Amino acid sequence: MSRPSPLRLIVWNRSHLAVVQPVGRLDLSTHQRLLDGLLKIAAAEPAALVVILDKLQLGSPSALGIFHRVWRQVNVWPDIPMALVAEEPELQQAVATGPLARLLPVCPTLTEAVRVCRSPPPVRQRQVRLPCGDISGLRARLFVTEACLDWGQHEPLGDALLIVQELVSAAVEEGGPELWVRVRMRDIRLTVSVRDRTPDAPARTPPALGQLALAHGRTPSPGGKVTWAVLRGQ
Incomplete structure (x- = not known):
């Protein structure tokens, strides 16, 4: 058989x-x-x-x-x-x-x-590639600030900056060579994610995610993982 x-x-x-x-x-x-x-x-x-x-x-x-x-x-x-x-x-x-x-x-x-x-509401998104290093958090915050201000997302900007700092810091600590920061807007959902080239593994949840995000998680991706958080836009 x-x-x-x-x-x-x-x-x-x-x-x-x-x-x-x-x-x-x-x-x-x-x-x-x-x-x-x-x-x-x-x-x-x-x-x-x-x-x-x-x-x-x-x-x-x-x-x-x-x-x-x-x-x-x-x-x-x-x-x-x-x-x-x-x-x-x-x-x-x-x-x-x-x-x-x-x-x-x-x-x-x-x-x-x-x-x-192809019929859903339009999506706005931007992505930047950064090396893993001490300056990565600052560059990620500047990137998210520019995107949110261009899209008129002033109210959630403070939370988004705290979250992206936590996500980038965690990726840098895990030692990957580089990372990608993406900010995305669909309807009233603002999403911040950080992709790196280190494998997914159990990890401490950054405090900002539990306190500020509507939802968050870590997901394996081709060649590494993505850590993400969803906020409510304005």
Whole structure:
């Protein structure tokens, strides 16, 4: 008897969206692999995340609940739209009659999913690359200040500066060669994130995150990790 093929992810970009096609069987043995893989792809902060389901073998209908977990995460950070593609009529029916359909667009074609994901409110974002060093915190604060003032975000600026200082200081302490600071604005959400090239590991939560952020976390990303925080804009 042939064994089920291991789960793998085929990834490509389309119109700045990350398109992912899981191939293989989704069950208890591969659940975490798919979850971690999709969150790592989302951590690269594409314009949207689209998942094509048709080559995914479901161990049970309840296995689709994994996409609810992914959606809950990416809806907070990196705050990007997400859509599912189900071309097969039976799969469309299974997804459309489940709870996922109330949260996520389920599209019959990739073209339709791309169209749906390109309709959300516009995003403003800026990114700067910095070396890890003593001056990095100051340069990051100046960068965030300029972005927030240009976008009229005066009220959350003080909190954003405290948070980016904490995030940059933590990245410098962990010893990576360089880091990337990104500030992003969608609707009333202001997000500050710091990406570095050191692996994700349990770490102390900077006090500013727990006190000032609506949500925060650390997420593995290609080549390292991202530490992020979400604030409410004005």
